[in-house]
Structure formats: structure tokens, C-alpha cells
Amino acid sequence: MTRRIVRLLLGLLYFAAGVLHLAIPAPFLKITPAWVPHAPLVIALTGLAELAGSVALVQGLSPALRRAAGWGLAAYALCVWPANINHMIMDLARPDHGLGLGYHIPRMLAQPVLIWAALWAGGVLGRRRSFENGRS
Numbered sequence: 001m002t003r004r005i006v007r008l009l010l011g012l013l014y015f016a017a018g019v020l021h022l023a024i025p026a027p028f029l030k031i032t033p034a035w036v037p038h039a040p041l042v043i044a045l046t047g048l049a050e051l052a053g054s055v056a057l058v059q060g061l062s063p064a065l066r067r068a069a070g071w072g073l074a075a076y077a078l079c080v081w082p083a084n085i086n087h088m089i090m091d092l093a094r095p096d097h098g099l100g101l102g103y104h105i106p107r108m109l110a111q112p113v114l115i116w117a118a119l120w121a122g123g124v125l126g127r128r129r130s131f132e133n134g135r136s
Contacts, residue, residue: 007066007121010114011058014050014073021047031087049076053118063123070122077114084111 021028025043032039053076056069084107091098119125 003121003123006117007057010073010117010121011054014054014057018047018050018054021050028083031083031090033082033086036083046076046080057118057122066122067124068122070119070124073118073122074115074124077111077118081111084108 021043025040025047028043028046029039032043036042049072053069053073056065057073059065088104088108091104092101116125
């Protein structure tokens with residue numbers, strides 16, 4: 001039951017993020033590191049990846065698809081970490097320190113938790129025998 005709740009919460013989180021990446025890309029473009037090529041396209045593709053990953057994670061038809069979503073969303077969270085670091089550096093360099101360490105430190109600490117949660121909710125980590133039989 002707990003895995004299903006985490007799966008649903010992550011699905012909602014990534015679905016909302018995907019919609020925001022597509023509907024309002026400007027804030028994401030602002031924090032994208034300069035070395036990322038074709039940043040507008042990358043932001044749009046990340047939005048699509050979040051949407052696809054969220055739907056695949058919460059669907060109940062295929063454990064294999066959920067595992068693939070878990071791997072994909074974990075890799076995604078790892079790949080966007082540089083943008084979060086860039087955001088923190090840019091923000092803290094502002095005269096008013098932007099959102100401050102009270103925002104950025106928990107955000108940095110949350111990234112490995114998101115990676116673990118995607119793998120766990122997707123059934124990649126901590127699989128039980130009942131999961132292998134198609135139930136989770």
C-alpha cells in the first residue's frame with residue numbers, strides 16, 4: 001500500500017512538473033546551465049519525459065513499464081540536478097540571496113530522495129516475491 005501511495009504522489013509531482021515545463025518554460029530556461037545546448041527544446045523534452053514517466057509509473061497494467069518509469073524518472077532526477085545546483089548558485093549570488101539556503105539546501109537534499117523514491121516506487125528497489133508475481 002505504501003509503495004502505491006508513493007507511486008501516486010510521485011506521479012502527481014512529475015505530471016504537474018511536466019505540465020509546467022510545457023506551459024510556462026521561462027522559469028526553467030532561466031535556471032538551465034549555459035552549457036546545455038538548445039535549452040528551449042531540452043525544457044520541452046524534459047516536460048514530455050516527466051509526463052510520460054508519471055503516467056507509466058502510476059498505470060496498473062504492467063510492472064515492467066513501472067520499473068522502466070522508475071529507472072527513467074531516477075535518471076531524469078539525476079540529469080536535472082545541475083539545473084538545481086545552477087539555480088542555487090545564481091540565486092545565492094543575488095544581493096538579497098534570493099530564496100536563501102532555507103529553500104536550496106532542502107531542495108539539494110531532496111534530489112537523492114527523489115531518485116531513490118522513483119526506483120522504489122517503480123519496483124526496481126525492494127522488490128518482494130509478490131511483486132514478481134505481478135502484484136505490488
